[in-house]
Amino acid sequence: MSTPHQHHGDDSHSGHSGSEQHPAATAASDGSEQPHHGAAEAHVGHEAADHGDHGDHAGHAGHAGHGDHAAAFRDKFWWTLALAVPVVVFSEMFADLLGYMPPDFPGSGWVSPVLGTVIFFYGGAPFLTGAVAEARSRRPGMMMLVALAITVAFVASWATTLGFASGLDFWWELALLIVIMLLGHWLEMRALGAASGALDALAELLPDVAERVADDGAVVEAPLDELRTGDVVLVRAGSRVPTDGVVVDGSAHLDEAMITGESKPVRRGPGDAVVGGTVATDSTLRVRVTAVGADTALAGIQRLVADAQASSSRAQALADRAAALLFWFALVAGMLTFAVWALLGNVPDAVERTVTVLVIACPHALGLAIPLVIAISTERAARSGVLVKNRLALERMRTVDTVLFDKTGTLTQGRLTLLGHAAVRGVSDDELLALAAAVESDSEHPIARAVTAAHDGPLPAVRDFATLPGRGVEAKVGGRTVHVGGPALLSELGLSEPAELAETTRGWQQQAASVLHVVSDGRVIGALAVADEIRPGARAAIDALHARGVQVAMVTGDAQHVADAVAAELGIDEVFAQVLPADKHAKVAELQARGRKVAFTGDGLNDGPALAQADVGIAIGAGTDVAMESAGVVLASDDPRSVVSVIELSRASYRKMQQNLAWAAGYNVIAVPLAAGVLAWAGFVLSPAVGAILMSASTIVVAANAQLLRRLDLDPERVTARAAGHPSPRSPQPAPR
Known part of the structure; x- marks a missing residue:
């Protein structure tokens, strides 16, 4: 089997693997058609190493089944709400606030304590068990704060009910607090469940x-x-x-x-x-x-979406640390609040203010800020053919200032066609094509397939076929020795191109075509031009990247003149030509050594090392298994404009993370002092129930802000049109040749 790019002395097809397969057929794309495997030793799993365990955002006992959790919180909410109504109605404190007489009958004084206790253990169970889990993992957060708040209210209320204290009857506030917390968690689980619905939607396709x-x-x-x-x-x-x-x-x-x-x-x-x-x-x-x-493309996509939604990220790590710090902040603030109000001689107010501080400081919004953005962005991406393998890769994409494209199969179709042929005087076109196709018929090289496909009719018999690595092929055809190959072949044979072919071959080279010469018994009898068609949308992708301030480079095994012609046609900033497949990663490292943040985009088996070396590896067209393993982002389509969609998604999701973190942290900075009663002198106080409402409202704000990501249009055609500042075209226009 011949080695591509040594076969014809032209590496123009070195990276291509599985180009004729459907873009999403990941399981079938094993590159088996390609003779040269390049860097099979690629270090796979580069991006997958950071799949974190933050699946439970701040203490939830696992969000693996968001739909199940949503149903559980829904049921608890409605039952707890039903139990809370009589607790509130029979509460003397609540009756005093509204100025009515609570129902009075034998045993009526025990309605609130009994039902309040049921609410504490039934409705408060998720928070109590979550607090235990946080304590065991030594990761204090939202659950411990909620559990601490409802436990303080529960103990104080029973102390008052049993006559050990007075003025600390918080049964109605305890009931409403748990009801509101359950409502907030139900809404949260619904949001996360909807975001994870991409997996269900994919499963329903079959x-x-x-x-x-x-x-x-x-x-x-x-x-x-x-x-x-x-x-x-x-x-x-x-x-x-x-x-x-x-x-x-x-x-x-x-x-x-x-x-x-x-x-x-x-x-x-x-x-x-x-x-x-x-x-x-x-x-x-x-x-x-x-x-x-499990071997199908759809199953592979499901795994990628699930892994991405469960993966860790730097922003998530920041949110986790902030949630832990907020726990200690709230705990200290609560203790100070109790101490100050107790020293002022008002123990009931001290307990109430402390409970309010603990509730209002719950890092619920902070815990939801990042996971919901992750879930929605990866689901939105998956529906648009952008499969995020790891959050770190997507986060880094916003910082990329250089995109390095592998030419063949990425910017070009990866399918060679015969662009033209020219014979010397005395040789017919049919004879030239027949001889060339006959010699190439025993080769599996993409160039050989392009030549043989261009000839109709029977071929002459061939014997003694041989590959000349780096130069071309030779064979005996009807008693003649025929060679087909590139410039290196002529040099080896000591031949030069006939003057009558020179003008034609120069024109081909200007069209980014590879030129082959046909030699019969030591005489050049003609030339062939094969070219790889540029993908529709490639020029639009590069224009859109430039509009976003991103430089574009291209790496290829092609001859310099071919690479330069493609670069000129597409407007590429920098070209690396005549690069061996195993050396592509060195070009990525060269750009990084200049201080560039590089995204490498390729589709082939031998692109694995370069995908792993890059700051972000993007496998386009879901090429081969190795390319997918080495990449951080996989594009199910083979449209290079999808790279712009990845940048758009990265920047948009990062903005949402920043906004949510700023809101969640800023809310606590303002709300905790108010809950502690700093404005009590002006008559402004917050009850625990109102604190719970504000805390839940903060969570809803964060969730609603994350939901705005659903409005992000990631269609490659429209994204590139927006990035380039043009109205969205109705249909893609092929790049001019």
Whole structure:
């Protein structure tokens, strides 16, 4: 098997791996078609190492099942509310405030204490158990503050009820405090559950059963878990593809929006890879299964979303430390409040002010500030085809000032085509193409496939085929020795290009084409031009990056003139040409040595080291398993404009984190002194229940602010149009050639 880029003396296709596969077919993209594996020793898992354990934000006993937690808090809220109504109605303190006589009958004085006790142990259970968990983990936070507040109110109220103290009847405030706290947690769980709904939405993409085609042609329904690799399934028009596979019969437009974020249906025919969960919109297909269960692209996307939503981040670590500090701040403030009011001779007010301080200082909003932004941003990204593997990578993306693109398969389609051919006098075009295609027919190189695909009809017999590493190929064709290769081949053979071909080949080179010469028995008889078409949207992506103040560089194994031509066409700032696949990471390090924050974008197996070396590694088109493991962000689509979407998402989510942290911290700085009673001399006091309302209101503000991320439009076409300051185009325009 030949080694690419040594085969023809041109590294133009060194990075490409699996370019002809569907962009999201991650499980099938193993690069098996590519002869050269580049840096298989890539250190995978670079970004995955920091998956933290902050899944319980400040003491919640695990948020793995947000839907279950939301239902539990909902039930507790309604039952506790029902129990709280008689507690409040029978409270003498509450009756005095409103000026009515509470119901009076034998035993009526025990209604509030008995039901208040039930509320304390039933409704307050999540906070009490959470406090124990925080104490055991030595991470004091919101739960310990809430537990401390309701316990103080509970003990003081029972002391008054039993006659050990007077004026400390807080049953109604205790009941309302727990009700309001449960309401706040229910709303929080609903918000987090909605944000995590991306996983449920992805799971719902798959049908319950598939129509399997038996060996005799009969079609039978089969559950998905009974499908095996190699089975053929029937996908009818309007139905979903049940699992990953390759089309073996039929052609249809597939809606891949949920997988790649691409809103326009994509045509898929025989030989094309398709992904489970996509919809055949107009025709029927027969698909051979290539992956099932956990090996499918959809399962891989689910894992990425789940990992990202559970991953740690620097902002989260900051919030955790702030929540812990706030606990001690609130505890000290509560003790000082009690001491000052007790010294003033007002013990009931001392207890009430202390409870209010403990409640109002709960770092609930602080605990929610980051996890909710993480959950919403990763869910929003996943729906747009941007799969965040780790929060640290996304956070760093906002600081990136240089994006280094691998050319082949990233800025270009990664599929070579024959751009042109020219024969010397005395040689026909048909003869030139037949000889070249015959020699190349035994090669698996992408250039060889482009040459053979351009020739119709039978080929002459070939024998003694050989690869000339770094120069080209040779073979015997009908008694003649024929060579096909690049400039290095002519140098080795001691030949020069005929003058009659020079003007044509210069024109090809200006079009970023690679030039091959065909040599027959030691004489150059013609030249061929092969080119890799630039992706639609590549120019728009680079213009949008420039508009955001980001420099763009390109690395390629191509000859310098080819790389320069592509760079000129796309407006790229810096070019690294003739770079071996294993040396791409060195170019990333070179940029970093200049003080640049680098995002590397590539799709190939041999891009692994460069993806790991970069400040942010972005695997585009969900290329290969190694590329995905080494990257911090995976783009399900192969649109380079999605890189701009990642920057947009990074900056927007970071702004939300900053805003939420500022609000949550600032609220406490103002609210705690008020709760302590600094304005009591002016007649302004806060009851524990009002403190709980304010604390819950703070949480709602943070949650509502995070929800605004849902309005962020991450469609690559519209994002690049906005970044470049242009109105959103209706359809992408291919880059001019």
